[in-house]
Amino acid sequence: MPAIATPPKVKYQKQWERFGYAMISPSMIFLVLVTTVPLVSLLVMSCFRIDLTYPPGNGWIGLENYLEMFKDARFWYSIRLTVIYTAITVALQVVVGLGLAMAFFRGFRGQGLMRVSVLLPMILAPVVVGLAWRTLILTPEYGILDYIAILLGFGSKPWLVDPTWALISVIIIHTWQWTPFAFLVFLASLNAMPQEPLEAALLDTRTSWQRFRYIILPMLRPAIVIVLIFRTMIALRAFAAIFSATGGGPGTATEILNLYSYRVSFNSLDLGYGAALGTVLLLITVGVSMIFFRMRRASIS
Amino acid sequence: MVKQIHDRNPLKLIGIAVKSILFMLMILTWAFPVLWVILTSFKTRTDIFTVPPKIFFNPTVEHYIEAFIRTSDIAFGTSNSIVIATVTTLLTLLVAVPAGYAFSRVTFKFRSQLSFFALISQMAPPIGMIIPYFFILSRTQMLDSYSGLIAIHMTLTVPFSIWLMITYFQDLPVSLEESAAIDGASPFTTFFRVVLPTVWGGVGVTAIFAFIESWNEFLYAVVLTGSRTKTVPVAIFSFLTTEESLWGPFTATGVTIMAPVILVALFAQRQMIKGMTLGATKG
Numbered sequence: 001m002p003a004i005a006t007p008p009k010v011k012y013q014k015q016w017e018r019f020g021y022a023m024i025s026p027s028m029i030f031l032v033l034v035t036t037v038p039l040v041s042l043l044v045m046s047c048f049r050i051d052l053t054y055p056p057g058n059g060w061i062g063l064e065n066y067l068e069m070f071k072d073a074r075f076w077y078s079i080r081l082t083v084i085y086t087a088i089t090v091a092l093q094v095v096v097g098l099g100l101a102m103a104f105f106r107g108f109r110g111q112g113l114m115r116v117s118v119l120l121p122m123i124l125a126p127v128v129v130g131l132a133w134r135t136l137i138l139t140p141e142y143g144i145l146d147y148i149a150i151l152l153g154f155g156s157k158p159w160l161v162d163p164t165w166a167l168i169s170v171i172i173i174h175t176w177q178w179t180p181f182a183f184l185v186f187l188a189s190l191n192a193m194p195q196e197p198l199e200a201a202l203l204d205t206r207t208s209w210q211r212f213r214y215i216i217l218p219m220l221r222p223a224i225v226i227v228l229i230f231r232t233m234i235a236l237r238a239f240a241a242i243f244s245a246t247g248g249g250p251g252t253a254t255e256i257l258n259l260y261s262y263r264v265s266f267n268s269l270d271l272g273y274g275a276a277l278g279t280v281l282l283l284i285t286v287g288v289s290m291i292f293f294r295m296r297r298a299s300i301s
Numbered sequence: 302m303v304k305q306i307h308d309r310n311p312l313k314l315i316g317i318a319v320k321s322i323l324f325m326l327m328i329l330t331w332a333f334p335v336l337w338v339i340l341t342s343f344k345t346r347t348d349i350f351t352v353p354p355k356i357f358f359n360p361t362v363e364h365y366i367e368a369f370i371r372t373s374d375i376a377f378g379t380s381n382s383i384v385i386a387t388v389t390t391l392l393t394l395l396v397a398v399p400a401g402y403a404f405s406r407v408t409f410k411f412r413s414q415l416s417f418f419a420l421i422s423q424m425a426p427p428i429g430m431i432i433p434y435f436f437i438l439s440r441t442q443m444l445d446s447y448s449g450l451i452a453i454h455m456t457l458t459v460p461f462s463i464w465l466m467i468t469y470f471q472d473l474p475v476s477l478e479e480s481a482a483i484d485g486a487s488p489f490t491t492f493f494r495v496v497l498p499t500v501w502g503g504v505g506v507t508a509i510f511a512f513i514e515s516w517n518e519f520l521y522a523v524v525l526t527g528s529r530t531k532t533v534p535v536a537i538f539s540f541l542t543t544e545e546s547l548w549g550p551f552t553a554t555g556v557t558i559m560a561p562v563i564l565v566a567l568f569a570q571r572q573m574i575k576g577m578t579l580g581a582t583k584g
Contacts, residue, residue, distance in 0.1 A: 013408070015487070015488060016407050016408070016409075016488050017407070017408070017409045017410075019403070019407060019488035019489065019492075020403040020407035020408070020409040020412070021403075021409060022399075023399035023400060023402060023403035023407070023492075024399070024400045024403045024404065024415060026395070026396040026399070026400075027396035027397055027399075027400040027419070027459055027463060028400070028415060028418070028419070030396060030455065030459065031418070031419065031422045031456070031459060031460070034452055034453065034455065034456050035422045035425055035430075035456050036422070038430055038433035038434055038437065039425055039429075039430065039433075041433035041436070041437065042429050042430065042432060042433045045432060045433060045436065050436075100327060103320060103323060103324075104320075104324065110324065110328070112570070113328060114324070114327070114328060115570045115571065115574055116332075116566055116567060116570050117327075117328045117331045117332035118327075118331050119566050119570055119573060119574060120331065120332065120335050120562075120563065120566060121331055121334075121335075122577070123513050123517075123562050123566060123573070124335065124517070124558075124559050124562055124563075125516070125517035125519070125534050125558050125559070125562075126517065126519065127517070127519045127534040127537065127538075127558075128338070128534070128537070128555040128558050128559060129334075131537065131538075131541060131551065131555070132334060132337075132338050132552075132555060133334070134541070135541065135546065135548055135551065136334070136337055136338060136341055136548065136552070137334060137337070141352060142349075142350055142352065142354075144333075144334075144337055144354060147352065147353065147354060176330070176331070176334075180331065181577070181578075184574055184577065184578050185578050188578045233424065236426065237426060237427060237428075239427070239428060239519070239520050240519040240520060240534075243519070243520075244519075244538070257428075258426075258428040261428050261429070262428060262431075262520075265431070265432055265435075266435075266524055271432055271435070271436060274432050275429070275432045275433075277429075278426065278428055278429025278430070278431075278432055279429060281426045281428060281429055282425065282426055282429050285424055285425075285426055286424070289421075289424060
C-alpha cells in the first residue's frame with residue numbers, strides 16, 4: 001500500500017474526524033457507484049450470453065464464455081500481441097528515456113523549448129496522434145517518414161498494410177508518444193540526486209560505462225521501477241491510437257486484447273463474450289500491478 | 302559549465318557538437334509531427350500532395366471553412382466537447398479537492414484504505430468497464446446524453462485528481478492550520494479561508510489535467526454518444542473513411558482539438574511537468 005504521510009494531530013479530534021468524512025464522502029460514494037458497481041456487473045455479465053444480434057438464447061451460461069475463450073485462437077493471438085506490444089514499448093521507453101536523460105541532465109540551453117516539445121505528445125488526443133501518423137507521416141510517398149526513408153535510401157515501406165510493419169508502426173507510435181514521460185522522470189530524479197556521489201563519479205578514472213553501471217544506475221533504480229509501473233499500466237490500456245492508426249488490422253495484425261474485446265463487443269455485439277475478455281484484461285492488470293507493488297517495495301528498501 | 306568554456310580540448314568540442322545535434326534531433330522528433338499537422342491544415346489540396354513536401358507555401362483557411370461550415374459535425378462536436386470537458390472538470394474539482402485535503406491532513410478511520418481505494422479504482426481497464434456502462438446506460442435511456450458521459454469521464458479524472466491534490470496539500474506547512482486553530486477556526490473555515498487560497502496553483506494544474514483527459518477521451522465517447530452528444534475526437538473520423546481521405550479538413554479539425562492543449566502547455570509547461578512527474582519522483 002503506498003504510504004501517505006500521517007497527518008499532524010490536532011485539537012478537537014472528533015470535530016476534525018467528522019469533517020474528514022464529510023470531505024471524502026462525495027468522491028468515495030461516486031467512485032463506488034460509478035466504478036465498483038459496474039465492475040461487479042462486468043464480472044456478472046461475463047457469465048451471461050448477451051448477443052444483441054440474436055437475443056433469443058441470451059441468459060446465464062456460467063463459465064461457458066471462458067471455456068470458449070480457451071479454445072479461441074484469435075484470443076490467444078491477441079494475448080501474444082498484447083505481451084509483445086507492452087514489453088517492447090515499455091522497454092524502448094526506458095532505454096531511450098534513460099539515454100536521453102543521461103545526455104541532457106547537466107544544464108543545457110533551450111530547456112523551455114525542450115519541455116514544450118516533449119510534453120505535447122503525451123497530452124495531445126491519442127486519436128489525432130494515431131490519425132496523423134496514419135495519414136501525414138506513414139502514407140507511402142506523401143507521408144513525411146516514408147519520404148525520409150526514401151531520401152535516406154531505405155525505400156518506401158508498407159507501414160500500415162503489411163502485418164509485420166503495421167505492428168512495428170503502432171509500437172513506434174506508442175513509443176514516440178510516451179518516451180517523454182520516462183525521459184522527464186529520469187531527468188527529474190537525476191537532478192534531485194545528491195550531487196556529491198555524482199560529481200565524485202564523474203571525476204574518478206573509471207570508464208563512463210562502469211560509472212553508469214555501478215553508480216548512477218543503482219541510484220536510479222526506484223525511478224526505473226516507477227516508470228515501468230506507470231508505463232505498463234498505460235500500455236495495457238492502449239486503444240485510441242491503435243484504433244485510429246490501424247483499427248487492429250490489417251486483419252488481426254495489431255489486434256491486441258483491447259482491440260479484440262472492442263470488436264467482439266461493439267462490432268459483433270456479443271457483450272457477454274466481450275465482458276469475459278474485459279475480465280481477463282482486468283485480471284492481467286491486477287496481477288501485473290501486484291507484482292509491481294512488490295518490486296516497488298523492494299526497490300525502496 | 303564555466304570550466305567547459307576554457308577547456309579547448311578538441312574531443313570535448315566534438316562532444317558538445319554531437320550533443321547539440323542530438324538535442325535538436327530530439328526536439329524535432331517530438332515537435333515536428335505536431336508542427337506538420339498544423340502546417341498541413343493551412344495548405345491547399347495540391348500543396349498537401351506535393352513531393353518533395355513543401356515547407357513554404359501560400360497559406361489558406363479553406364479547410365477550416367470546410368470543416369466548420371460545410372459539415373455541421375465538427376462545430377457541433379466541438380461545442381459538445383467543450384460542455385462535457387468543462388462540466389467534467391468542475392465536478393471533478395468539487396469532489397476531488399476536498400477529498401485530497403482530508404486524506405492528506407485529517408486522521409480518521411480507514412483513511413489509508415480509502416485513499417488506496419481511490420488509487421486502485423483508476424486501474425479498472427476502460428475496455429472492460431465500457432461494457433457494463435453501455436449496458437446500464439442503454440437500460441436507463443441515458444445513451445447519447447451529456448450526464449452519462451460526464452459521469453463516466455469522472456471515473457477517469459477523480460482518482461488521479463485526488464492523488465494530485467494530496468501531493469499538493471502535503472507540501473503545505475502545518476503551521477497554517479495550527480495558527481488557524483489558535484484563532485478557534487472550525488475545520489471548514491480553516492479549509493476554505495486558510496488552506497484553499499494557498500493551493501490555487503495545484504488546483505489549476507489538476508483542472509488542466511482533468512480537462513485534457515475528458516477533452517481527448519475517445520473509447521467511451523465513441524461507444525456512448527450518438528448524434529446528439531458526439532464529441533469532436535469522434536467526429537474527426539468522418540474525414541478519413543474508406544472512401545475518401547480528406548487530409549485538409551482532417552488536419553484543420555486536428556488543430557482545433559490540439560489548440561487548447563497546446564496553448565495551455567505553452568503557458569503552464571513547468572507546472573504540468575512537475576504535476577506529471579510528482580507522483581513518480583516523490584513516490
